[in-house]
């Protein structure tokens with residue numbers, strides 16, 4: 204499926220085309236229309252009188268990711284984010300202070316299919332986390348609550364259920380953040396070292412170079428000695 208482009212949408216200057224590195228990895232949304240599929244939402248957002256897609260990716264209930272625009276080249280369109288930014292969030296305050304179109308500060312704008320008050324499906328949570336992890340790797344920005352936001356965070360106009368009602372929102376955002384961080388960093392394995400083991404031997408047994416093994420923060424204490432050890436950590 205060919206990627207779409209966003210049209211110039213004006214405020215406060217040009218908009219649409221990415222002009223600077225974003226500070227927010229992802230803004231999460233959920234469609235208001237419970238019945239529409241990801242492709243239908245993508246098509247609707249790109250209707251002739253629209254400025255272009257409001258999301259960089261639309262995700263179906265089964266987790267299928269439908270790309271709309273390339274987030275490296277274009278920012279997703281949302282008038283409300285610029286007209287009514289929520290400057291209580293430090294990253295958004297910084298974006299507004301820069302005088303640049305707010306949309307350009309959000310890398311992925313991700314919209315999941317389903318009614319506004321429903322949680323994402325497990326498959327949608329997974330797809331969102333994969334996109335967030337990928338964005339973090341590409342941009343070198345850590346995954347946390349300042350870099351993963353929901354539409355209700357960015358926009359000061361009441362968006363009580365976009366994507367989730369406040370009562371359940373934080374737990375769900377944290378689920379995305381935790382999963383994305385787990386994708387970025389594999390689970391830790393603790394190794395009990397026997398007499399005669401060497402750090403390089405442990406490294407190769409876990410398909411790591413010695414340098415990679417010692418790069419784990421937990422293994423900092425072995426960096427100086429490199430010889431005797433009782434315990435080391437490696438990725439599983």
Ligand SMILES: [Zn+2]
Pocket residue numbers: 231232233354365
């Ligand atoms: Zn939204």
